[in-house]
Amino acid sequence: MKTTEIKKVADVELKNPILVEGFPGLGMVGSIATKYLVKQLKTKKLALLHSPYFPYHVIVNKKGSARLLRGEFYYWKNETGENDLIFLVGDSQPQTIEGQFEVANSILDFAEKKKVKTVVTIGGYRNEVEETPNVVAVATNPVLYENALKSKALPSEAGTPIVGTAGLLLGLAKFRNLDAVCLLGETRGYLPDPKTAKHVLEILKELLNIDADLDGLDEEIERSKEILGRMRDIEKRRVKYMQKMRRVEEERITYIS
């Protein structure tokens, strides 16, 4: 393997397939959302992506075996709708600029071979989240953009950069005259965020007109709330301590000067 390689695992004909990508990123939003659908929809493995631009280590699994970091394509036959789906999940973002471009180009080469016309990428954007996290849409095509807004995504602000594979696929898809839309869920970003992932999936379901039970994410959401609660307690104590220290320091200055 000298360059990025995609090896197919299954040989299937897909009906007007749409590619849905969710590599790890801010709050793991894309990763959590895509992996959930891969399980929930009982998808099947389609292909594996290996690349010398993934970090140079292997991951050990439960059976004492190890494998390279990789991307995994899964397919889902849509019995009732117009578009079969291809999902892409992965262990890591490609490293280095060259790697980012090479991997994104390889993904689109593969997608075009599979006759994909539309690409959906999922990611997060950093923000202080109120009760319900917002989801914004960006698209290379006005019709797709309108559809995303109709599915209750919010319009995105001009100027926001979308970093990494989710962004590059969008930009490179446009460059190749493919349609692409990116759904970005609002997240604090420093912890895996299943809640935001669920909100993105609600919009994705409408956008792609598919049916999938999202309740399976609720347990994960509960767990992440607990972790967040504990981290906030730690943070509060830290802030309090810092304030005390500053007060002490100020008093000393006042006292001495």
Place this chain on the structure above:
Amino acid sequence: MKTTEIKKVADVELKNPILVEGFPGLGMVGSIATKYLVKQLKTKKLALLHSPYFPYHVIVNKKGSARLLRGEFYYWKNETGENDLIFLVGDSQPQTIEGQFEVANSILDFAEKKKVKTVVTIGGYRNEVEETPNVVAVATNPVLYENALKSKALPSEAGTPIVGTAGLLLGLAKFRNLDAVCLLGETRGYLPDPKTAKHVLEILKELLNIDADLDGLDEEIERSKEILGRMRDIEKRRVKYMQKMRRVEEERITYIS
């Protein structure tokens, strides 16, 4: 897109064209100056430059669409003078050493195809600016250098490095036996500096013997003055605070020892 690609958008014959480059850099001097002329002269789009060496994100625009970072070439038909102009503006400097060289070489390949014989690059150099910012010239050719000085650019000091695309185009142009001149405006550099950009443009107008109203920059200059004023207030308060702290510290040392 595996390497830098330039796709032409318009198919025009240009008359002894001169290339004027202004990628983002110190004080955004080149960028502001070149983008201003692109608008003011009502230029038309000539070509787009994409490269895997630009940062791996996309930029979202006002209509919710997104695109890769890129360079844009514009052309201007010079009705009265000898030379048509090609402008090159961009979103970013290429990243990595390899990227800098590859993009600069691609630009010159394209320029040579368009029969460009002379290249003008615009940038900034860091200095404490007095009332009127200086503009210095560097050129690969004595005649061009003389012309720049006649247009009231100042001679540059030996030894100054010119970093990035503005410098590399100069060096690589010389390497290819193209003429090139670089105009560098003096700037503090930590904020966009339309005032310096205006001064560069005044010299550029004389050098290229073109006519362009520069008053449109004045509003931007006013705005940047206000920002600068506010930043200076903050800085003054910071310095004052630091001085106080140092005094307190010194007194304490005196007191204890």
Place this chain on the structure above:
Amino acid sequence: MKTTEIKKVADVELKNPILVEGFPGLGMVGSIATKYLVKQLKTKKLALLHSPYFPYHVIVNKKGSARLLRGEFYYWKNETGENDLIFLVGDSQPQTIEGQFEVANSILDFAEKKKVKTVVTIGGYRNEVEETPNVVAVATNPVLYENALKSKALPSEAGTPIVGTAGLLLGLAKFRNLDAVCLLGETRGYLPDPKTAKHVLEILKELLNIDADLDGLDEEIERSKEILGRMRDIEKRRVKYMQKMRRVEEERITYIS
């Protein structure tokens, strides 16, 4: 040399050879273990690996000569058993991601040319070591994994990353349908650790069914104990000093507030 090159030094037929790799890494476990066997078994030089991805310096030897950093392959004719052995030792890990993948691929290309079917890699993993350091196994093949466990290696925990050449060879071997097993010795990791290396070798001897006297490592183990003892004394004093400082600081705060 523009890419990684392996030059053979000896021309031998090897009987079902197994490759044993030990590049420098955590606690130098792989390096110490492999180099010890290279000497102890009176192996002979088989080939040299040079690469533009090793650090760009040369090493001076005792005779005032210098050479590039490199990898060295040695072979050992197994008179009584089924498998001859090839050992790979080296001066350094390859630098950069690209380098890691290129060198690992070159090693496997060479191994396959030599008809290697099984690869053993040796490394360390960071842990606070009790009296006897543990050795865990990871393998690409269940039979090999079972054999490693029978040889008293412990099962590894899922999720552990194995970084660098030891890990990549494992992952890339699997990718090429070669069998591979990695033995990782527990080590504090900040000093060369011959004790852990010895424990790894005890397991390796059983796994490969070879006979080698390991007592030669005991002197090195004694020396490293002394160094460790001295470093612990320094550390203890440092901790004590830090505690005193913190106490002082706390008292001051109590005193002032």
Place this chain on the structure above:
Amino acid sequence: MKTTEIKKVADVELKNPILVEGFPGLGMVGSIATKYLVKQLKTKKLALLHSPYFPYHVIVNKKGSARLLRGEFYYWKNETGENDLIFLVGDSQPQTIEGQFEVANSILDFAEKKKVKTVVTIGGYRNEVEETPNVVAVATNPVLYENALKSKALPSEAGTPIVGTAGLLLGLAKFRNLDAVCLLGETRGYLPDPKTAKHVLEILKELLNIDADLDGLDEEIERSKEILGRMRDIEKRRVKYMQKMRRVEEERITYIS
């Protein structure tokens, strides 16, 4: 220019030429020594080396012109001795690992085309220098090594790494079966060190059996002594200040606890 390029400037036959390299490095020892000989021996320009691995800026000269960073080859016809000389000086070390290897390989390709059989590289090694700086030799060939020691170079210690072009040329020359010797002058390294450069040249003169007046370096040595003197004063004051601060701090701790 996509890769390193060497363009010849003069077309000469050289008699058993020896290449003497001195790129910038520790204390600028190699650079100062080689550039001095280039002037002193009235050498002529032979070729220019350009590379996309030099830093991406240009250097402005006294006439307001600019050029890329580069390497320069000069030749010297040795009227009385056996070997003509080729000197290589440069503005910078190549950047990145790949660059280091590519440039060193290009230099040796060129040298071999010119029928060079022996390469001399010059550099510095960091040490606290007594009155007279030592010069050590490292060579790929025992005869050359002996000659260097006879010319009063000292034997080098095993294990020292020689970093950068001076080292890589040595290692890659050996790899190509060329003879090579490296002379390393002892230097504090943080300032240009003409004194050490002069000592290296004294040994180089004997080694190559050439005659060159080295007194021209004395003025530069005087200037560097003054700078060093001033820097030492600053350093002394800094140390004194630090000691005072530490004393104050300790007293405070004693006082409070």
